[in-house]
Amino acid sequence: MKAETLKGHLDALILATLREGPAHGYAVIETLKQRSEGAFDLAEGTVYPVLHRLEADGLLSSAWSVASGRRRRVYRLTRRGRADLAERHTEWTSFVHAVEAVLA
Amino acid sequence: MKAETLKGHLDALILATLREGPAHGYAVIETLKQRSEGAFDLAEGTVYPVLHRLEADGLLSSAWSVASGRRRRVYRLTRRGRADLAERHTEWTSFVHAVEAVLA
DNA sequence: TCTTGACACATAGTGATCCTAGGTATAGCG
DNA sequence: CGCTATACCTAGGATCACTATGTGTCAAGA
Numbered sequence: 001m002k003a004e005t006l007k008g009h010l011d012a013l014i015l016a017t018l019r020e021g022p023a024h025g026y027a028v029i030e031t032l033k034q035r036s037e038g039a040f041d042l043a044e045g046t047v048y049p050v051l052h053r054l055e056a057d058g059l060l061s062s063a064w065s066v067a068s069g070r071r072r073r074v075y076r077l078t079r080r081g082r083a084d085l086a087e088r089h090t091e092w093t094s095f096v097h098a099v100e101a102v103l104a
Numbered sequence: 105m106k107a108e109t110l111k112g113h114l115d116a117l118i119l120a121t122l123r124e125g126p127a128h129g130y131a132v133i134e135t136l137k138q139r140s141e142g143a144f145d146l147a148e149g150t151v152y153p154v155l156h157r158l159e160a161d162g163l164l165s166s167a168w169s170v171a172s173g174r175r176r177r178v179y180r181l182t183r184r185g186r187a188d189l190a191e192r193h194t195e196w197t198s199f200v201h202a203v204e205a206v207l208a
Numbered sequence: 209t210c211t212t213g214a215c216a217c218a219t220a221g222t223g224a225t226c227c228t229a230g231g232t233a234t235a236g237c238g
Numbered sequence: 239c240g241c242t243a244t245a246c247c248t249a250g251g252a253t254c255a256c257t258a259t260g261t262g263t264c265a266a267g268a
Contacts, residue, residue: 003255004112004224005199010255016207026216032206039202046255048218053254069263070216089207095109096200098143102136103120103193107226108253114226130245150226152247157225173234174245
């Protein structure tokens with residue numbers, strides 16, 4: 001997977017992993033890898049800054065927790081984040097249609 | 105359409121517009137707009153540098169021509185460009201599946 | 209015990225690429 | 239003659255995913 005392929009779509013993917021419930025950053029990475037069957041195997045340095053940005057934009061909120069001696073920052077979708085995800089999903093669908101219309 | 109959405113996929117789109125035959129840059133822009141029903145309404149400053157890069161990479165070849173007093177640089181897919189397009193198409197399909205698996 | 213790997217977080221700097229903004233030039237129309 | 243569409247070009251800016259690097263805990267194995 002080339003670096004640029006994902007660009008502009010990573011936010012939606014990360015928001016989507018949190019749709020079913022809160023999770024910490026490392027778990028988000030694992031979820032992305034599993035759900036995509038290995039296609040999205042992202043480095044921490046890719047995902048953490050996005051989580052920070054999404055929180056700064058008010059789409060996520062976070063809280064520290066501790067599990068088995070390890071500190072975790074647990075993220076959850078805000079109301080705005082959930083709405084934003086829905087919008088991004090719609091845009092994604094439009095984008096796919098447009099690309100398919102050209103590639104087909 | 106946000107700028108980043110297209111990133112990493114523009115090459116494939118432009119190559120695809122040349123699959124049915126050679127065309128000049130301005131026509132590529134028009135074709136993209138029409139086939140995508142307006143979704144891809146790209147500025148010349150977006151498309152021309154890509155054409156130059158694709159030619160530098162050996163995926164396109166070009167030749168000057170003159171039509172009704174206007175000079176045009178006509179691009180055509182090279183053999184490698186055609187193979188590359190096919191590969192990018194396959195990668196696009198994989199990418200869509202992976203994203204859908206996460207978003208769904 | 210010591211080392212390795214998995215877990216878990218963080219940030220600075222790099223590179224690719226799409227867009228903005230500006231430029232040149234011809235043809236056709238009102 | 240000015241305006242619009244056609245047709246090309248490039249420099250610079252902004253965004254964003256990635257690389258590289260750092261900190262620290264815990265469990266398993268040599």
